[in-house]
Amino acid sequence: xxxxxxxxxxxxxxxxxxxxxxxxxxxxxxxxxxxxxxxxxxxxxxxxxxxxxxxxxxxxxxxxxxxxxxxxxxxxxxxxxxxxxxxxxxxxxxxxxxxxxxxxxxxxxxxxxxxxxxxxxxxxxxxxxxxxxxxxxxxxxxxxxxxxxxxxxxxxxxxxxxxxxxxxxxxxxxxxxxxxxxxxxxxxxxxxxxxxxxxx
Amino acid sequence: xxxxxxxxxxxxxxxxxxxxxxxxxxxxxxxxxxxxxxxxxxxxxxxxxxxxxxxxxxxxxxxxxxxxxxxxxxxxxxxxxxxxxxxxxxxxxxxxxxxxxxxxxxxxxxxxxxxxxxxxxxxxxxxxxxxxxxxxxxxxxxxxxxxxxxxxxxxxxxxxxxxxxxxxxxxxxxxxxxxxxxxxxxx
Numbered sequence: 001x002x003x004x005x006x007x008x009x010x011x012x013x014x015x016x017x018x019x020x021x022x023x024x025x026x027x028x029x030x031x032x033x034x035x036x037x038x039x040x041x042x043x044x045x046x047x048x049x050x051x052x053x054x055x056x057x058x059x060x061x062x063x064x065x066x067x068x069x070x071x072x073x074x075x076x077x078x079x080x081x082x083x084x085x086x087x088x089x090x091x092x093x094x095x096x097x098x099x100x101x102x103x104x105x106x107x108x109x110x111x112x113x114x115x116x117x118x119x120x121x122x123x124x125x126x127x128x129x130x131x132x133x134x135x136x137x138x139x140x141x142x143x144x145x146x147x148x149x150x151x152x153x154x155x156x157x158x159x160x161x162x163x164x165x166x167x168x169x170x171x172x173x174x175x176x177x178x179x180x181x182x183x184x185x186x187x188x189x190x191x192x193x194x195x196x197x198x199x200x
Numbered sequence: 201x202x203x204x205x206x207x208x209x210x211x212x213x214x215x216x217x218x219x220x221x222x223x224x225x226x227x228x229x230x231x232x233x234x235x236x237x238x239x240x241x242x243x244x245x246x247x248x249x250x251x252x253x254x255x256x257x258x259x260x261x262x263x264x265x266x267x268x269x270x271x272x273x274x275x276x277x278x279x280x281x282x283x284x285x286x287x288x289x290x291x292x293x294x295x296x297x298x299x300x301x302x303x304x305x306x307x308x309x310x311x312x313x314x315x316x317x318x319x320x321x322x323x324x325x326x327x328x329x330x331x332x333x334x335x336x337x338x339x340x341x342x343x344x345x346x347x348x349x350x351x352x353x354x355x356x357x358x359x360x361x362x363x364x365x366x367x368x369x370x371x372x373x374x375x376x377x378x379x380x381x382x383x384x385x386x387x
Contacts (some may be wrong), residue, residue, distance in 0.1 A: 032283075035291030040283035048276050053263060064277045077286045141262040163259055165207050168222050185208040186214045188248070195251040198258065 022046075025091035029083055033125050043091075044073065051099055056165040058156065060149050068106060072099040090170035096165045097175045100157065147197035155190035156185055204210060215245050 022028075022042055031039035051072065055065035075098050081093055088188050148156060154176075173183035208216070217223045218231055235242045 032287060033290075035286040035287045035294060039288035040287050041280050044276065044279045044283055048273075048279070052275065068277065069275060070282070074281060124204055138265065140258065141265060144258045144262050159255075162220070163256065169217065169220060170222070181207055181213055182374065184213045188208055188212055191248060191251040191255060194255050198254065 004170070026085040027087070029080060029091055033080060040077075047092075047095055050164045051095065054098055054160050055103060057145075057148055057160050057164075058100075059106070060145070064106065068099065068102045071102045074088045075102065088174045089167055092165055093167055093175050096161060096167070100161075100175075106148050123153065143198060147194050150197060151190050151193060155193070158186040159190040162187060211241060212244070215241075215248055219249060247261070 022032075023039075025043065025046070028039040028043050034044065048069075052065050052069055055068045055072075056062055059065060072095065076095055076144070079098075083091065087094070099118065115196070148160075151159065157176070158172060161167060161175070162169070165172075169183050169187070170180055173180040176183060214223065214227070214231055217227065223231065235245065
């Protein structure tokens with residue numbers, strides 16, 4: 001097992017929510033399609049923390065992450081009949097793609113993509129009090145949050161997808177609609193840049 | 201839009217995939233053989249490994265220091281309620297027992313075509329007046345009539361003999377009367 005694989009295993013067990021074991025995602029989707037609410041509840045619990053963390057780091061705001069999470073699940077329920085289990089990455093890739101698209105939609109609705117991030121940061125300053133998503137605490141966490149936000153969007157997305165969804169790079173590339181080499185290039189640059197920013 | 205100049209050299213791509221454990225067994229082994237002999241490649245791997253370890257460690261520490269309420273959070277409760285409502289509505293829309301209806305609208309042209317062809321063949325092959333056809337008709341008539349014959353009682357042979365005997369007696373009596381008349385006329 002590689003160092004990265006060992007680390008991923010560690011993060012999976014140390015995430016702040018208990019890992020939700022049980023039936024495979026695809027089986028839960030089939031049950032949900034038949035109107036089984038408990039299957040839907042299990043799916044929500046399974047992806048609640050990784051999706052919320054991903055959206056929080058992607059957008060930089062707890063409130064916006066919650067809002068995006070809700071619209072993500074609305075979209076999941078609306079389009080669940082079209083979910084293709086045979087598509088690469090399965091339900092995990094599908095739900096993370098929807099979440100990513102929802103984040104993009106929000107950025108577009110708030111103006112140019114480059115300015116959206118700044119806009120989100122302004123919203124965070126005003127709205128984060130009272131959110132279920134905790135604020136960064138401590139100098140190191142603030143530094144990390146700022147460094148992640150400084151990454152170009154494409155690089156940030158690949159890095160965060162890799163960390164929170166734990167998808168393979170082949171699935172991340174397919175999800176983002178780019179060649180594998182491009183996804184790997186973004187990851188490579190993101191890691192080097194983030195280390196540089198953290199060491200400053 | 202950020203720069204798209206993100207293409208990697210083959211070795212760098214291999215190193216990222218190596219770190220993430222996504223190389224096939226063969227390529228993994230081949231890269232490890234190269235790492236033994238190629239110092240710059242090994243240095244690059246160690247640099248990437250250190251960067252990744254530092255980033256993952258920081259992210260893990262940041263997330264661990266800010267625990268979520270998880271399933272008890274308002275956001276989760278809202279989502280769970282939304283999914284339950286959706287499932288209930290979906291269940292209500294589903295028919296209790298799925299009925300399979302025959303798609304006549306789809307198949308009726310095919311059924312009509314088969315019937316038409318069958319009728320056409322029957323007309324084409326039937327030749328009125330031909331011996332074969334007549335025999336067929338006769339056979340058919342016989343097949344239809346024979347079961348009906350069972351409804352009639354045929355005379356038994358014994359009864360037939362009895363009737364014949366009766367007729368003989370009448371005939372004998374008539375002959376006798378004729379002879380007597382001839383006798384009377386002669387006298």
